[in-house]
Amino acid sequence: MSETPPLALLAPGDPFPSPRQAWPAGSPAPGLVAAGGALDVATLRAAYASSLFPWYSAGEPILWWSPDPRMVLTVQNFRLHRSLRRAVQHFAANPACEIRFDSAFARVITACAQAPRRGQSGTWIGPDMRAAYLDLHRAGHAHSVETWIDGELAGGLYCVAIGRAVFGESMFTRAANGSKIALAALVAWCREHGLPLIDCQQNTGHLASLGAAEMPREQFLQALGRLVDQPAPPWRFEPVYWAHLLSTQSSPR
Structure with a gap:
């Protein structure tokens, strides 16, 4: 060794x-x-x-x-399982449901901080991390994807974006599938704008069930080098993105 x-x-x-x-x-x-x-x-x-x-x-x-390896979700490999497909269809058809980007970043990161990560007994998103990512958000490099139901924040995630590279950080939910719907919305947005992957950092069974897979660090570095210097698309979600996601996905059990 x-x-x-x-x-x-x-x-x-x-x-x-x-x-x-x-x-x-x-x-x-x-x-x-x-x-x-x-x-x-x-x-x-x-x-x-x-x-x-x-x-x-x-x-x-x-x-x-x-x-090394790096857990990465290639957006074309996202698994919209049958139960999640139904949840997304119901969400997309309900006028009381809405995906918003960046309308409540501070609330999202605070909610994410209330749950432990990677088997830890406490949160890793301490006050200094929250303050830092709020500054990163104000600078245009950190974003929240939010699931709203009946005017209430029901789930979401936050991520970092450099050019056309997206790095998932943490998610939370307060309603069934709240965080998964937010992730599906991020995937739909990435597909719409031609962003190929979402970094998930480390392997978990939950991420693997949604289509993420390990990638050698060298391969990840090569992909990153092609993406970070490209211009970023606008961080805005349109409901039509749901139709495009639902029309191109198979429905594994």
Whole structure:
């Protein structure tokens, strides 16, 4: 087994090391690239553009990750299972239901912070992370996809977008299928504008059931390099996107 390389320790403003220098499989923290730095807009944008994302708990320094393999949802492979198809059809036909982008970003990230992630006993979206992503949202690089029912926020997700690359972060639900409908809306929007993939960071059974699959980091880096410098489409959802999604999807059980 090869030795774990020294961990890069960053001061605010320092450039990131290559993601290829991440700690390997078999190390104490596979995919860990660096610690320290800052969470300002410029740093976060540079991190995502090079495949890194922050993930750490209270009391830890900022930790920057680039897993290998990477969990990625290729939007053409999204699985609209029969029960979710019915839920989307019902949602799309109901005048009291609406998808909104970016109308309640602060509420979405706060709701996401109330649920633990990746088996942790507490949230990873602490006050500093919420403040940082709110700044990133104001700068136009973080977005919320919101499921509204009868004027109430019923579920949603937030993501980061650099050019035509989309990085899913977290989701929440307060009604049946609330978060899944938001993800389906994001997939529909990506398909409509020709965005090929949504980064999901790490493997979970839930993501795999929706069509996400592992991709070698090198392949992900190559795809990312083609996408981040392209102009971003407008973050706006139109109801016609539902019809296009429903008309091109099969319905696996």
